Amino acid sequence: MSRTTLRDAFDPACPIRNVLSRISDKWSLLVLYTLSLTDGPVRFGELRRQIPDISQKMMTVTLRTLEEDGFVNRKSYPEVPPRVEYTLTDRAKTLFPHIQSLIGWAKDNMPAIIKERQTNLNNQR
Incomplete structure (x- = not known):
């Protein structure tokens, strides 16, 4: 890693900080991993x-964040009670x-x- 790359990592706009802060919280990787264990949608x-x-x-906050960043698709069905499914x-x-590693x-x-x-x-x- 070059000094420029390292210096950029301390910049709030740095992709390392920006992306990792969203997926390395307490729950995001676990939710992603759990979704990866199935082939289809998960309620x-x-x-x-x-x-x-x-x-x-x-769970709601984590799924919304992952959806905002394009890691999770959310599909809502107009049923009673509401049915919402998630896929990667x-x-x-x-x-x-990388997660497997x-x-x-x-x-x-x-x-x-x-x-x-x-x-x-x-x-x-």
Whole structure:
């Protein structure tokens, strides 16, 4: 990475900051990953069941953000009760090789990270 690229990363208009701040929050990658596990559309309630610790409000906010950025398609049906389905966009699908790499890295390194956390906690006492 050049010094110019690094310097640009500190600029609020930088693509690194701009894009990563939207997909690296607590829920976005998990929602994207969950949507990737199915071939077809997923209803809101099913997403909530698959991610049980997310609140309805945070699921709504996360899905809206992902929709605004073109990662998720939302389709609403005029039914009672309303039915809303979500699918990944082609843009989101191009992100998945990178997400899969990150998931693999996390799985490979999690035991060492947990051990390091425990060591550091014990040293602080």
